[in-house]
Amino acid sequence: MEAKIAYFSAEFGIDSALPIYSGGLGVLAGDHVKAANDLGVPLVAVGILYRRGYFQQEVDAWGNQKALYPQICPEDLPVQPVLDHRGHPQTITVPLEGRLVHLKIWKAEVGTVPIYLMDAHHDQNTEADRCLTDHLYGGNTDTRLAQEMILGIGGVRVLRAVREEPDVWHMNEGHSAFMALERIREYSAQGFSFETALEAVKASTVFTTHTPVPAGHDQFSFEQMDRYLGDYYWQLGTTRENILELGKNEGLFNMTRLAVSTASKVNGVSKLHAQVTKELFHRWTPEIPKEHIQVESITNGIHTQTWLSPSMEQVYDRYLEPQWKDRIAERKVWEKVKVIPNEEIWSAHQQAKREMVQKLGLPDLTNVLTIGFARRFATYKRALLLFHDVERLERILNQVDRPVAILFAGKAHPADGPGQQLIRQIWELSQQERFKNRIILLENYDMDKAKQLVSGVDVWLNTPMKPMEASGTSGQKAAVNGVINCSILDGWWAEGYNGYNGWAIDGGTGGTWQEQDRLDAQALYQLLEEEIVPLYYQSNTSWVEKMKESIESLTPVFSTSCMVAEYWGKLYIPTAIRGRRFIENGLEVAERVAQYKSFIRNHWPYVGVEDMEFLSAFPDVATIQCKVRLGEIWHKDVKVEVVRGNGEQGLYRKELQWVKELDCGLYLYAGTFPGSIEDWQGSGANIRVVPISEDFSHDLEMELVKWK
Numbered sequence: 282m283e284a285k286i287a288y289f290s291a292e293f294g295i296d297s298a299l300p301i302y303s304g305g306l307g308v309l310a311g312d313h314v315k316a317a318n319d320l321g322v323p324l325v326a327v328g329i330l331y332r333r334g335y336f337q338q339e340v341d342a343w344g345n346q347k348a349l350y351p352q353i354c355p356e357d358l359p360v361q362p363v364l365d366h367r368g369h370p371q372t373i374t375v376p377l378e379g380r381l382v383h384l385k386i387w388k389a390e391v392g393t394v395p396i397y398l399m400d401a402h403h404d405q406n407t408e409a410d411r412c413l414t415d416h417l418y419g420g421n422t423d424t425r426l427a428q429e430m431i432l433g434i435g436g437v438r439v440l441r442a443v444r445e446e447p448d449v450w451h452m453n454e455g456h457s458a459f460m461a462l463e464r465i466r467e468y469s470a471q472g473f474s475f476e477t478a479l480e481a482v483k484a485s486t487v488f489t490t491h492t493p494v495p496a497g498h499d500q501f502s503f504e505q506m507d508r509y510l511g512d513y514y515w516q517l518g519t520t521r522e523n524i525l526e527l528g529k530n531e532g533l534f535n536m537t538r539l540a541v542s543t544a545s546k547v548n549g550v551s552k553l554h555a556q557v558t559k560e561l562f563h564r565w566t567p568e569i570p571k572e573h574i575q576v577e578s579i580t581n582g583i584h585t586q587t588w589l590s591p592s593m594e595q596v597y598d599r600y601l602e603p604q605w606k607d608r609i610a611e612r613k614v615w616e617k618v619k620v621i622p623n624e625e626i627w628s629a630h631q632q633a634k635r636e637m638v639q640k641l642g643l644p645d646l647t648n649v650l651t652i653g654f655a656r657r658f659a660t661y662k663r664a665l666l667l668f669h670d671v672e673r674l675e676r677i678l679n680q681v682d683r684p685v686a687i688l689f690a691g692k693a694h695p696a697d698g699p700g701q702q703l704i705r706q707i708w709e710l711s712q713q714e715r716f717k718n719r720i721i722l723l724e725n726y727d728m729d730k731a732k733q734l735v736s737g738v739d740v741w742l743n744t745p746m747k748p749m750e751a752s753g754t755s756g757q758k759a760a761v762n763g764v765i766n767c768s769i770l771d772g773w774w775a776e777g778y779n780g781y782n783g784w785a786i787d788g789g790t791g792g793t794w795q796e797q798d799r800l801d802a803q804a805l806y807q808l809l810e811e812e813i814v815p816l817y818y819q820s821n822t823s824w825v826e827k828m829k830e831s832i833e834s835l836t837p838v839f840s841t842s843c844m845v846a847e848y849w850g851k852l853y854i855p856t857a858i859r860g861r862r863f864i865e866n867g868l869e870v871a872e873r874v875a876q877y878k879s880f881i882r883n884h885w886p887y888v889g890v891e892d893m894e895f896l897s898a899f900p901d902v903a904t905i906q907c908k909v910r911l912g913e914i915w916h917k918d919v920k921v922e923v924v925r926g927n928g929e930q931g932l933y934r935k936e937l938q939w940v941k942e943l944d945c946g947l948y949l950y951a952g953t954f955p956g957s958i959e960d961w962q963g964s965g966a967n968i969r970v971v972p973i974s975e976d977f978s979h980d981l982e983m984e985l986v987k988w989k
């Protein structure tokens with residue numbers, strides 16, 4: 282089936298030469314686009330061309346991060362201006378704070394996949410407005426709101442201007458969720474009601490959430506919303522209140538809430554993260570057990586070829602099947618890693634290390650066990666965990682004949698004081714005589730430096746506070762290069778670690794944050810002292826075997842070819858089919874669903890469960906029976922289920938059958954289940970009623986339940 286996907290993201294990490302990314306989120310978006318191109322997925326991407334990028338980092342003599350913002354000329358970037366049919370630069374406008382902001386459109390191409398990038402440096406804008414798109418994640422919350430309106434609303438207008446007709450609209454993180462409002466506005470302008478438009482939009486939208494960290498979920502005050510969108514609300518064919526309701530979270534307008542309200546499929550970026558996300562979303566639907574909240578999981582991957590060092594690639598070329606590059610997701614391809622002679626793997630790795638040393642201007646590390654820790658300096662990533670006991674670390678790094686060096690790199694957001702403090706502390710330690718050439722802080726981490734580090738070090742370290750690392754991808758980049766992971770069992774590593782392919786830092790569970798840090802630090806020191814350092818220096822054979830195990834077990838699984846195929850199968854195709862069905866014949870299905878929902882919502886207050894009874898005819902089966910009052914609602918429009926806790930397995934849930942109408946609007950339901958009646962009576966079982974429809978994406982689509 283053909284289906285066009287529109288992929289919206291605030292950042293894209295395609296290449297260092299296009300500095301419109303800050304970290305993992307952007308790099309993931311870039312790798313998603315690259316894999317879409319490889320797999321022939323018809324995708325069109327939308328983002329912003331930040332004239333000053335994120336920032337360039339320098340660290341001064343006191344360890345202070347300096348953020349530099351060199352002006353970037355689009356003429357120097359791998360982008361082309363988009364022209365209209367008369368050959369003039371194509372422009373779109375976005376209404377902001379009661380005025381129109383004009384945006385130029387640039388196009389970057391990743392093979393056959395276009396990325397359209399908006400840029401506010403337009404003659405018709407005021408000086409101030411021209412700077413709106415200068416900085417990625419810069420300015421205050423007004424700037425952020427303006428940028429998100431540009432991304433979401435402007436992004437839809439860009440696609441219309443270049444005549445794209447996507448079937449599926451993918452919000453990569455909540456930043457782009459205003460796209461839903463703009464699409465509602467379009468339908469509204471064609472004469473459809475807000476409710477019908479919302480259903481049509483929802484059926485064709487998917488949302489990927491990327492972090493449980495609160496700073497990753499933007500919120501705006503209603504006052505700000507009114508100021509920026511005041512003259513836009515009415516174009517959506519409904520009231521201000523109905524629009525604010527879509528994003529309402531504790532008196533603020535929350536972009537994640539907006540995304541969830543306007544998408545029919547939501548996913549987290551690892552199995553663990555999907556669970557954590559359900560807990561996070563639970564506050565919006567407290568009536569629904571968190572286990573039943575619909576969040577899929579699609580674990581992040583990397584674009585293998587982007588992150589593979591040339592020396593390791595040559596080895597793979599020699600020993601793997603000729604077409605291995607087109608078959609990265611096949612485990613069979615990687616089983617051949619076993620037959621690669623150890624010396625070849627080792628020499629390719631040493632070659633990558635030499636290249637890193639040379640390119641990054643490092644001291645000679647040829648015979649030094651080298652550990653890499655590089656990523657954004659966000660506090661939950663705990664860059665200082667390694668320094669919990671500085672004396673113990675010193676002993677580990679400075680053993681005679683067994684030296685260990687640690688390379689750090691990363692930027693802290695310019696408004697993140699604690700993040701910058703981490704840089705200062707690492708810098709200070711790196712300046713101490715005892716840590717000379719043992720602790721090294723590199724400036725200005727970017728994709729180029731990442732490529733050097735993830736292939737040139739021996740061990741890749743990650744120490745997030747579980748479960749805050751939604752996925753993490755840098756360890757996956759390390760794995761394909763034979764660099765061995767040592768990480769907390771969080772995000773992707775909780776799925777990737779198999780006991781042999783690296784090390785898991787597992788200090789157990791501490792009560793407080795401080796206690797957790799202490800336990801995890803101790804587990805890490807112990808790993809270094811007892812396993813990692815001895816293995817590296819005692820047995821090159823065992824070390825290389827571990828490298829091979831890591832390459833073989835992780836490379837085929839954590840690649841974007843796998844990941845995008847999963848997006849295609851789990852999200853894109855079902856959404857394309859359903860989305861199309863909703864808009865056929867003048868939005869016929871969308872309108873029917875809107876009317877049905879409105880009817881159910883009006884009558885739901887009268888729905889209730891009365892008299893739950895347990896009956897038994899046999900020793901080990903129980904019949905559960907209850908009366909359900911549905912009033913005006915038809916019995917075929919609800920599902921009645923028994924729900925009980927089931928220990929480790931989560932929730933047990935089975936449907937009761939409709940038996941008969943007892944009275945006007947009052948129905949008898951019953952079901953027979955394994956288990957003695959005493960068992961059932963003491964089990965805390967409940968009856969749950971939900972409205973259903975074949976047109977819904979799932980049973981809890983309306984977020985309505987009645988319990989007994």
Ligand SMILES: *Cc1c(COP(=O)(O)O)cnc(C)c1O
Pocket residue numbers: 303304305306308655656657726727728731743752753754755756758
């Ligand atoms: C891959 C990558 C990241 C993500 O690193 P994590 O450890 O997964 O957070 C951040 N920045 C750059 C430049 C990257 O290439």
